[in-house]
Amino acid sequence: MFARVLSCSVAVFFGLAMVSAPASAQDTPRGNAANGKKLFETIGCFECHGYAGEGGNAGPKLIDPPAYPAFIVQLRTPRNVMPPFTAKVLTDQQAADIYAYISTFPKGPDARNIPLLQN
């Protein structure tokens, strides 16, 4: 599927090792970022949030994600129009894997250093 054309740039840069979430460490289960990437690209996360987590008019950015407890609440019982990812279709470990993956998204360059954005 289309996920196959995804650049390896993000994955290569971070190596997709076991990555812990940056915040609220004691509340954040360890996740497998490599497995999280597979899930991200097959269960629809990228559809609204983009392969790079940049967001758009269909969903907010995932770069610099919220703390894990807020993430899991939004995933299971979304407050907005996001479809729910219940435990029946996505285990807690898989959710942790996805969280580990999105925590690797780079923020991108500073807009002030991009000439094309100085218009």
Place this chain on the structure above:
Amino acid sequence: MSLAATKAVAADKAPAKAAVPAKPQTAGDYEAPAQTTEVNSGKIGGDFMVDCLKSLNVDYVASCPGSTFRGLQESIINYGMNSKPEFITGIHEEASVAMAHGYAKIAGKPMATMVHGVVGLQHSSMAIYNCFCDQAPAIVMAGNVGNGTQRRPGVEWAHSAHDQGIIVRDYVKWDDQANNLQDFAEGLVRAYDLATMSPMGPVMVVIDADQQEEVLEPGRKLFIPKLRARTQPVADPGALAEAAKLLVAAENPVIVSGRYTRTDAGPKRLVQLAELLQAAVVDERNRMNMPSRHPLNHSQRGAAMIRQADVVLALEPMDLYGTLNNVDDRIGRPSQPKIRPGTKVIVIGTTDLNIKSNMGEYERYQQADMGIAGDAENSLPWLIQAIEQEMTPARKSVAAARGQKLKAAGAKLILAADEQAAYAWDATPISTARTSAEVWNQIKNEDWTMASEVNFLSNWPYRLWSMEKHYHSMGGSVGGGVGYNAPAALGAALANKEHGRITVALNGDGDLMMSPGVLWTAAHHRIPILYIVHNNRAWHQEYMHVQRMANRNQRGIDRAWIGTTMHDPNIDFANLAKSMGVYAQGPIDHPADLGPAIQRAIAVVKRGEPALIDVVSQPR
């Protein structure tokens, strides 16, 4: 001489039968065979129809050929010498009408299309519906062999109807099936008149084959009515004065603009109104209404503006209910108003002057305090005048303070757009923000039109480009019939040709695959346009819809791609375009390659030719 007499004379002069000619036959050996087909030396009905089109200053007729209008087609190319109107060869009737849709929004006047009897009209019906939903004028002429005794056996019966109008009557402003040429002339002029009166829309006239091929006897008196010099309806001055009072007294007036702009006066008047009130504008972007980087353009935080408003002024709104309410796509479709209780709502527009019953394009009924019938662009000078009379120094001071806050918030919106555009700047697939920024970098110093709907690119052009002139953008299909963008953009490019203006279409891959033949039309007619294919290899909107159903039903969430994606094999848009004579590059999936590719393509477009770049893109 009658046909029977002609045959008798020919038989008398026929040479005696010889077993074998003594020498090779030459043209002079035999008399001409009996005439079996009449020939004409005078004017025919189709010529008169061309005169009618010329009287209306119709520049183009887009059409995919069909025998039910062969008479008029021959008249256009021989009697009219294929000039005003010029025959534009379409590859599909839907594309022909969609071209007319885009053309009208840039040219400010309709072009014509011809469609084959019954089958061509049905092909074109989707594009006619889009025109209707978007209130865009188009003249659709449908061939027909109305007299059953004159039809050839077989398919000509399948291509004729007693009442063709019924096929599209739910979504044209008017249709006509003339009984004779005089009737046709009056019907065509009336159709043009109605199509261009607000609310504008498509019209359909039947062009009968007998009338097209009819020989006009010398001295036959036919006349073409003069088109009325049309003015658009202006709102009631008393109602505008009342609206002015509400707006001046408001603490947070908000202006919503939908299909508001018709001419170059549109954006200028809206800016004048917004600055006078120091009111935020939420542009629904159905037309180029409010300059995109004006400090009072707060479209990007439209919902927040609506929630704060105590008076909402809606100018030709497309979906006012949707603007003023939240309707979540959840089980039960829960809805709640965005506006606060007590918020006054004023509507100025013409949509309600042409409501049809069957299709739901008129959207859910939104209650309002004032519904003022009138063309908004034409009515604005009178509203502005009424506001100026109402404005006191104290209210000016309140407005100025409000304006300062809005200006500061507007500046933050621009900075936020730049920051968000940077997030996936170097990502592959290429981000829609990066693509938009790269295109803007190449056209910002040119005269240009962005001729596609870009909500599937997260509206980045509206956020990153400086759109000011009324032709810088033109909204979308409104009807949502996929396959609008590529031909409508080509129609816009056709209108831009005489101005030497660059037309850019950021075109979805699914949309382009609905009518790829437009690429050939672009090449054949040397219509300069740059297609940037937003190639996310999916019908991505539907992908998300199926994902929503899968998550809701909890029976598997990893198969939503089935039936919603276009991969295996990937479509090679560059080679598709090249096969039809269009300069093309791609697939491009590295951001650094995009800028140079666009630069090369723009050079081709400046030479007066079409170009295409296939950009492998992020989903949105």
